[in-house]
Amino acid sequence: MSNIKGVEIYLFQSECWNENSYNEYKTETEQKTFSDKYEQTENIPIEKCAYYIDLENCKTKNEPLLNNNDIERFDWKSSKIHLSKSGIEKLKNQEIPLRGLPFVIKLNGNNIYGGWFWNMFSSFGCDRIFSYPDKNVKGNELDLEFGLGGFKCGKDPRQNMELIEKALRK
Template sequence: MKKVVFLTFCACVAALLLSGCTKGIDNLFSSDGVEIYLLKAYKTVENSQKIDEKSVVLKSTPVVRYADILSYNSDEHTYKVSDRALDAIKNIDHSVSGVAFAVTANGRVVYTGYFWPMFSSASCNWVTIDPIIAEYAKELKVTLGYPGDWEGVEDRRNDERIISILSRDKKLIK
């Protein structure tokens, strides 16, 4: 009798331990690698579009998962991404004043920016990705402002955390 109780107890403990070890498919790549999240909440720094990173709250799932990043060209600052990622970006409700995002490395925010569509007549003095061009070019080009690069925008596109991860996984082109 003691043996049956002991075996039942062991089976229950094993079942509990094993059930806590699995990740859902949606979380398989979350917080691992380089990912792009939309922002749920954020504040900007006085009279600019610069996002105060201390105020950033990420949405629960990335819009571009690490598995969606096929390669990164560090000279051109372009990410080749999967069709799934392009569709996800296309389906964002784009605004002429941008949709805020954060690029993360292993779950930590490295830099922030905006999906800023080319049909916007407003300028942006912070990091941008044009979602319209992305759809046609099949890549995400990260720029330091819109239109064109702005002086004074901190450039963390080639942050060592991003480059290290992409290099490790042979996704870095240059």
């Protein structure tokens, strides 16, 4: 699982903000009720996470941001994407808003999981998968991390073997 080829990264046609997230609770009572219900952050249903991306309903752009020529391989176990020079250049040239830029990793045309490219000047935290393209590209490796700012929401999908095995079978 450390030399997966055929991975592509797509951006979305729209921002795909989660309108059902805990961030949308307006009153202190709503926030307290939510906090009391979920003592551990990994128990929060992912559809309540602020940076959850509904991969079934959010439409991707027609062309990938990073294609087979830009991604040399994907190391599932270490959550690293090994980029070619063209992939590194594309990421460096991609504008990333302060609230992040959502993406989905696809294999054989199938969604594996979503994440966020993060702006290194942002003061926002990200409770799901994220990467700082300016900071996380070491050599030619793009690190994917989970839970920026110490807050994680839901289970980390990066180690969910069912997701990758399903995409490999198709």
